[in-house]
Amino acid sequence: MDTITIQNLKCNKHPNKNLQFIQVNDILTQSISTKPLFYCSSCFNHDLHFQSINYLMIDQIFQEAETNIIPKWPPVNNYQIISDLIDLTSNQSSLDYVQQITDFFDQFKEEFLNKIDIIQKKMINEALKYPIDTQQIIKRYQDISNILQFKQLLNNQQPNNLQDHSILCKEFISQMESQKDKNTELLQSLLTQANQLQKNFNMEYPHMIKQQLFTFIDHISFFNLEIPEVNSINHNSTRSHQQTNITNQNNQIGDFKLGSDLIMKLVSNESNFCSDQFLNKLNDILQSINPLLKQFSFKTAVFKENKEQIDFSKISEEKINFIEEYVKHSVALSRGEQQFEQEAKDSLEIKQMIQIVESKMSFLKQDFIQQFEKFLVDVKPFLKQINFTNSFTDKQKFDFFRNINLKDSKLYTLFEENLPNLDLKLFATEYNNGQRDCVVNKKENGYYEIEKLNNIGWVNCISSINLQKDLKYIFRIKVESLNEGKCFIIGLMKNSDTGITDGSTNELICQLQKNNQSVIKVGSWGIDKQLKGAGFKTSVENMIELRLYLKEQILEMLDYPNYEYKLGLDDKYKVKLTQFDDLRFYIGICNQETKIILMDVKIVNEFIY
Numbered sequence: 001m002d003t004i005t006i007q008n009l010k011c012n013k014h015p016n017k018n019l020q021f022i023q024v025n026d027i028l029t030q031s032i033s034t035k036p037l038f039y040c041s042s043c044f045n046h047d048l049h050f051q052s053i054n055y056l057m058i059d060q061i062f063q064e065a066e067t068n069i070i071p072k073w074p075p076v077n078n079y080q081i082i083s084d085l086i087d088l089t090s091n092q093s094s095l096d097y098v099q100q101i102t103d104f105f106d107q108f109k110e111e112f113l114n115k116i117d118i119i120q121k122k123m124i125n126e127a128l129k130y131p132i133d134t135q136q137i138i139k140r141y142q143d144i145s146n147i148l149q150f151k152q153l154l155n156n157q158q159p160n161n162l163q164d165h166s167i168l169c170k171e172f173i174s175q176m177e178s179q180k181d182k183n184t185e186l187l188q189s190l191l192t193q194a195n196q197l198q199k200n201f202n203m204e205y206p207h208m209i210k211q212q213l214f215t216f217i218d219h220i221s222f223f224n225l226e227i228p229e230v231n232s233i234n235h236n237s238t239r240s241h242q243q244t245n246i247t248n249q250n251n252q253i254g255d256f257k258l259g260s261d262l263i264m265k266l267v268s269n270e271s272n273f274c275s276d277q278f279l280n281k282l283n284d285i286l287q288s289i290n291p292l293l294k295q296f297s298f299k300t301a302v303f304k305e306n307k308e309q310i311d312f313s314k315i316s317e318e319k320i321n322f323i324e325e326y327v328k329h330s331v332a333l334s335r336g337e338q339q340f341e342q343e344a345k346d347s348l349e350i351k352q353m354i355q356i357v358e359s360k361m362s363f364l365k366q367d368f369i370q371q372f373e374k375f376l377v378d379v380k381p382f383l384k385q386i387n388f389t390n391s392f393t394d395k396q397k398f399d400f401f402r403n404i405n406l407k408d409s410k411l412y413t414l415f416e417e418n419l420p421n422l423d424l425k426l427f428a429t430e431y432n433n434g435q436r437d438c439v440v441n442k443k444e445n446g447y448y449e450i451e452k453l454n455n456i457g458w459v460n461c462i463s464s465i466n467l468q469k470d471l472k473y474i475f476r477i478k479v480e481s482l483n484e485g486k487c488f489i490i491g492l493m494k495n496s497d498t499g500i501t502d503g504s505t506n507e508l509i510c511q512l513q514k515n516n517q518s519v520i521k522v523g524s525w526g527i528d529k530q531l532k533g534a535g536f537k538t539s540v541e542n543m544i545e546l547r548l549y550l551k552e553q554i555l556e557m558l559d560y561p562n563y564e565y566k567l568g569l570d571d572k573y574k575v576k577l578t579q580f581d582d583l584r585f586y587i588g589i590c591n592q593e594t595k596i597i598l599m600d601v602k603i604v605n606e607f608i609y
């Protein structure tokens, strides 16, 4: 029976054929079918509905069951699983883990020992260059000193002839003594070499390396689950690591593991100015040892409380350079060297800024200016962002105002010129047919020009409104035309008098006369109290200034713009200034060809000079 196997059996239908296939699936569903379980090659050919997935070659079971996975056995829902297992087993070497591990360690041990042997030999050779042990030192000493020769010489005792012996010894010693320098040099060299090695010899470092190697070896593993974060290793560029937002998680106290990303983040901060080449190289190295780095864990926060790296990556390179310069500058300043600070103060940019704040027109307190200068010295590197050359629209004007003396008449004039001119209308009153014999012209530029048409009598030209008690007025009058020896009058009049009398009535006036090319005061009509200079005189090119502040009983006359003379109202008349309620500005003229111009009427805050 043993020889009769299924392979030798003939097909019932086709007696000359051996059975070759067996159905291994869908047996359950076809249990009542008369379909044979075994097929020969002809049965196979004749079965038009043959489904190969349901049949297995009998031969294959016999030949491969011992060693292989059989593709269609056992019946399963998904034959891909069997197919994958077949693929896996077909690659013999990759599945043989134990063998691979064994191979690794065999190779590792061999290479390890070889490497250690090499370095051991190298170190021994290095050590042999030095006279290291006592024996060697003594041997070298013997060579240099000839002590053994000396000993031998002494040994050849010839008691009968001590003198000969003495001569020989003397000869030997003399020879050695003659080499004193050489002996010294050789022995010194021996000593130096011995000392040098003693000083350089370091047993600790190899121990350290050995310990680290053991630590590394302890971590050898072939199984990913035991290797920390091995799956997270990525080989992106350095830059992407800098972007990793790891600060938050590392600013909390907790057990965290060191990693290449954290080290890169710390090292690659822009303020460190590390080169790209360095960072890339470092990143490669750290990546390669990342699983090892992860072995080290910390129970502390990376950063100080509420602090993290300054995020220099978010500002421009230009700004980082400013900050770099600022820090260097600040460190230099903190050394407290006067010269350095002075050089900063003397720099164009700071000088100019200080000139601007020190300008007389800035009205800043000295305290503030000093603080500001200190600040500028501190932030000097940042001032480079401002272009200080050609910063003024008009440097001359700036210098003028910067150096100006507030008591300077030029400034006062400038200041006055910028005040609005008060449009104070002038007109001639009926008195002495003033409206007929006098012409008042308003010029385009706002001047009022008064002209007398005949010589018949004094007429009054007055302002159209009463002057206010609490305003400070300035009137400027120019003599356009006045014949030699002829007079005119300026001052104040009560409005109620202007139609019936001339300005002399209340004595709030001054009479002026043409004298050569000047205008001088004549007579005494109220404005006659000498406050500056002697008398009153002004060129016809210049003007006469009348100042008025009723509330404080001020009525003065000056030569403008020189201000060499100043006349005030006599004290006895001053009370009129506060008493009268209808005082008006007044010009009196009399002679034909007299032309007087009211150039300016201004209201000022203060009379200066």
Ligand SMILES: [Zn+2]
Residues within 6 Å of the ligand: 011, 012, 013, 014, 017, 039, 040, 041, 042, 043, 044
């Ligand atoms: Zn058959």
